[in-house]
Amino acid sequence: MARGLLTAMLATLLSAGAMAQPSQLNLRKGVTDISSQVYDLHMTIFYICVVIGIVVFGAMFIALVFHRKSRGVKPANFHESVKVEVAWTVAPFLILIAIAVPAANTLIAMEDTSKADVTVLVTGSQWKWHYKYMENDVEYYSVLATQPEQIRNKFNKGENYLLEVDKPLVIPTDKKVRFLVTSDDVIHSWWVPDFAVKKDANPGFINEAWTRVNQPGIYRGQCAELCGKDHGFMPVVVVAKAPAEYDAWIAEQEAIQRKAKEEEQKLLAMNMDMTELMDLGGKVYQSSCAACHMPNGEGLPGVFPGLKGSPIATGDVAKHIDVVVHGVSGTAMQSFGKQLSLKELAAVITFERNAWGNNTGETVQAKDVNAVLTGK
Amino acid sequence: MALPRMNNWSFWILPFAFLILLSSLFLEGGGPNFGWTFYAPLSTTYSNDSTALFVFSVHIMGASSIMGAINVIVTIFNMRAPGMTWMKMPLFVWTWLITAFLLIAVMPVLAGAVTMVLTDKFFGTSFFNAAGGGDPVLFQHIFWFFGHPEVYIMILPAFGIISQIVPTFSRKPLFGYASMVYATASIALLSFIVWAHHMFTTGMPVAAELFFMFATMLISVPTGVKVFNWVATMWRGAITFEIPMLFALAFIVLFTIGGFSGLMLAITPVDFQYHDTYFVVAHFHYVLVTGAVFSIMAAVYYWLPKWCGKMYDLGLAKWHFWCSLISVNVLFFPMHFVGLAGMPRRIPDYALQFADFNKWISIGGFAFGLSQLIFLALLIKACRKQGEPATDRVWEGAEGLEWEIPSPAPYHTFETPPVVK
Numbered sequence: 001m002a003r004g005l006l007t008a009m010l011a012t013l014l015s016a017g018a019m020a021q022p023s024q025l026n027l028r029k030g031v032t033d034i035s036s037q038v039y040d041l042h043m044t045i046f047y048i049c050v051v052i053g054i055v056v057f058g059a060m061f062i063a064l065v066f067h068r069k070s071r072g073v074k075p076a077n078f079h080e081s082v083k084v085e086v087a088w089t090v091a092p093f094l095i096l097i098a099i100a101v102p103a104a105n106t107l108i109a110m111e112d113t114s115k116a117d118v119t120v121l122v123t124g125s126q127w128k129w130h131y132k133y134m135e136n137d138v139e140y141y142s143v144l145a146t147q148p149e150q151i152r153n154k155f156n157k158g159e160n161y162l163l164e165v166d167k168p169l170v171i172p173t174d175k176k177v178r179f180l181v182t183s184d185d186v187i188h189s190w191w192v193p194d195f196a197v198k199k200d201a202n203p204g205f206i207n208e209a210w211t212r213v214n215q216p217g218i219y220r221g222q223c224a225e226l227c228g229k230d231h232g233f234m235p236v237v238v239v240a241k242a243p244a245e246y247d248a249w250i251a252e253q254e255a256i257q258r259k260a261k262e263e264e265q266k267l268l269a270m271n272m273d274m275t276e277l278m279d280l281g282g283k284v285y286q287s288s289c290a291a292c293h294m295p296n297g298e299g300l301p302g303v304f305p306g307l308k309g310s311p312i313a314t315g316d317v318a319k320h321i322d323v324v325v326h327g328v329s330g331t332a333m334q335s336f337g338k339q340l341s342l343k344e345l346a347a348v349i350t351f352e353r354n355a356w357g358n359n360t361g362e363t364v365q366a367k368d369v370n371a372v373l374t375g376k
Numbered sequence: 377m378a379l380p381r382m383n384n385w386s387f388w389i390l391p392f393a394f395l396i397l398l399s400s401l402f403l404e405g406g407g408p409n410f411g412w413t414f415y416a417p418l419s420t421t422y423s424n425d426s427t428a429l430f431v432f433s434v435h436i437m438g439a440s441s442i443m444g445a446i447n448v449i450v451t452i453f454n455m456r457a458p459g460m461t462w463m464k465m466p467l468f469v470w471t472w473l474i475t476a477f478l479l480i481a482v483m484p485v486l487a488g489a490v491t492m493v494l495t496d497k498f499f500g501t502s503f504f505n506a507a508g509g510g511d512p513v514l515f516q517h518i519f520w521f522f523g524h525p526e527v528y529i530m531i532l533p534a535f536g537i538i539s540q541i542v543p544t545f546s547r548k549p550l551f552g553y554a555s556m557v558y559a560t561a562s563i564a565l566l567s568f569i570v571w572a573h574h575m576f577t578t579g580m581p582v583a584a585e586l587f588f589m590f591a592t593m594l595i596s597v598p599t600g601v602k603v604f605n606w607v608a609t610m611w612r613g614a615i616t617f618e619i620p621m622l623f624a625l626a627f628i629v630l631f632t633i634g635g636f637s638g639l640m641l642a643i644t645p646v647d648f649q650y651h652d653t654y655f656v657v658a659h660f661h662y663v664l665v666t667g668a669v670f671s672i673m674a675a676v677y678y679w680l681p682k683w684c685g686k687m688y689d690l691g692l693a694k695w696h697f698w699c700s701l702i703s704v705n706v707l708f709f710p711m712h713f714v715g716l717a718g719m720p721r722r723i724p725d726y727a728l729q730f731a732d733f734n735k736w737i738s739i740g741g742f743a744f745g746l747s748q749l750i751f752l753a754l755l756i757k758a759c760r761k762q763g764e765p766a767t768d769r770v771w772e773g774a775e776g777l778e779w780e781i782p783s784p785a786p787y788h789t790f791e792t793p794p795v796v797k
Contacts, residue, residue: 041646
């Protein structure tokens with residue numbers, strides 16, 4: 001009966017294996033020279049293990065079949081042989097040297113970040129990535145774009161479920177792109193399997209990695225180091241464009257970001273009304289604040305404080321603005337001053353002061369936020 | 377044991393240590409929320425207040441381990457039977473002796489790490505905080521300097537158990553006894569110079585990455601020697617397949633699979649791809665579940681008749697073995713695939729291409745868990761003294777002092793010290 005069970009389970013498992021796509025079974029070759037070297041190393045060491053496995057398990061199964069008591073064999077009494085012991089100590093050693101040489105060469109190539117054409121500062125924070133192009137005036141946050149309804153099984157899950165972001169990192173193909181990786185809070189790890197690049201983002205330190213992508217495309221990865229509650233919800237998406245397209249894109253982004261800054265200055269003279277602020281504020285709250293303070297504003301007791309009826313959200317406005325734009329050091333509260341626009345900050349603070357029965361009736365305007373941000 | 381009262385104490389503080397840890401689940405904010413590796417600053421600045429209970433309970437567990445280890449060493453050094461020279465000791469005793477030294481060496485390191493976490497969180501120190509001159513990666517160095525010897529603490533006694541069981545059921549002495557002892561000792565020594573292979577992606581200098589890659593690869597040599605010796609012990613023996621032997625055979629095959637993935641993980645450039653994926657999860661469950669846990673089951677089936685004086689229910693034991701063997705592979709084997717395909721560890725939800733294998737992993741997980749109920753039933757029956765009385769020797773090929781005395785062992789085991797020839 002146990003044997004029948006075994007056969008049945010093996011059969012189903014094998015059929016499941018046969019139905020799986022190759023991409024579901026093995027490491028990917030990737031789109032860089034390094035990633036294909038890594039893939040080759042992986043397959044080499046795998047085949048070496050398979051051969052050793054066949055030899056060792058083969059010998060063992062021969063013994064199990066032919067040297068069993070039920071066949072009436074008498075046990076031998078040998079129990080040592082210096083020659084054999086030396087042989088099976090030295091042979092693995094030689095195999096190891098044969099693997100170590102190509103592995104060391106690949107490793108040294110992977111760690112050579114010199115002579116880069118483009119440098120991007122990658123900063124992890126709970127739970128999103130920030131990209132800053134060091135040669136251009138372009139920087140932005142890249143946040144999970146999967147709808148919360150898909151995560152809560154209310155909507156059908158899309159093709160790139162949990163592997164899609166609002167603004168992907170864009171890099172040129174055929175150029176050496178260097179990544180400077182760091183973090184604002186806990187340790188994250190920036191990983192794109194197709195580039196064979198995985199580097200930890202350590203707060204207060206900068207790590208380096210690089211890639212040279214051979215073909216344009218969209219490449220997806222994830223944070224690979226446990227970084228708190230939403231560790232599974234901070235994907236990495238990189239779009240590789242041909243150099244000419246990349247140049248056009250980066251120029252366009254520079255223009256857009258310059259224009260946005262000018263718009264911000266104009267905003268300072270304007271006042272928004274309550275409904276407009278509450279509308280925008282609600283949206284910003286969902287995307288930037290609800291992960292910790294929760295959609296109902298009650299937080300998670302003992303971990304993240306609630307805002308509903310809290311002294312900060314119902315007390316002094318200047319203090320509230322200060323907490324949001326500068327964060328609270330030594331806690332998980334980040335500084336949102338550089339993450340959100342003045343308009344968004346004004347809206348979300350207004351929202352927090354009037355939602356969930358906080359009803360202070362006060363509005364906060366872009367100029368109020370700017371005053372705190374610039375220290376005036 | 378040489379120090380019975382300390383033995384007693386080191387055991388009885390454990391339940392309280394676990395109670396303290398579990399009680400944190402009922403505090404506001406819940407239990408420790410940073411995983412068992414408690415990397416700073418997730419476990420310091422960004423953790424909740426139950427961290428203090430976590431630290432305190434780890435201290436108690438560490439004290440318990442150190443006392444247990446001292447007891448093992450003192451006993452082995454002072455209380456061997458007349459004529460029991462070092463190189464006549466059973467392999468299980470050797471592996472325990474070496475394990476005990478490892479415990480004494482690394483438990484204080486863990487105690488230091490948790491204390492630094494405690495003071496960073498509550499007393500304003502900055503061991504792991506760059507803003508105060510510290511370094512979060514320092515935590516990982518200290519933690520894994522403890523952590524890597526710790527995994528050998530879990531597996532070395534397993535090697536000892538398998539080295540007792542395989543000769544018994546092959547009816548042939550262990551092949552290469554001396555090389556087994558030396559291999560165990562070299563694994564223990566190497567365990568102190570490989571810790572940073574858990575940290576290849578943290579941004580170490582290339583020289584350090586190369587050193588830790590080479591040192592880690594070296595471990596496969598003594599580990600290979602052990603596996604070869606077990607196979608050579610079976611070679612031209614007269615093998616029978618009692619329950620302990622079934623578990624030992626499963627151990628040898630499945631632990632070796634875990635060893636292979638360990639060798640793959642040692643290759644730094646490839647480890648960048650494997651690191652923190654389910655491939656790692658598959659690796660350490662093959663070495664610790666089908667390795668350490670299977671060896672403990674093998675040991676229970678080997679010595680249970682000696683402990684309780686009754687033969688256990690063989691039908692239940694066979695069911696337990698086959699259900700465990702199949703389900704544990706359904707549980708852990710597909711993890712290799714999802715890991716290679718790019719599924720990170722420690723995530724609550726995953727992209728759709730991982731769903732098919734995760735379904736099998738879940739089925740295997742429940743099946744493996746339920747299979748242990750069979751084991752529980754068998755143990756309850758054995759404890760209630762049901763079954764055939766066990767003979768002194770229990771197994772035809774069993775060698776060693778414990779098989780010379782009645783089952784169960786009499787109150788003082790030996791009234792006069794036995795002489796080992």
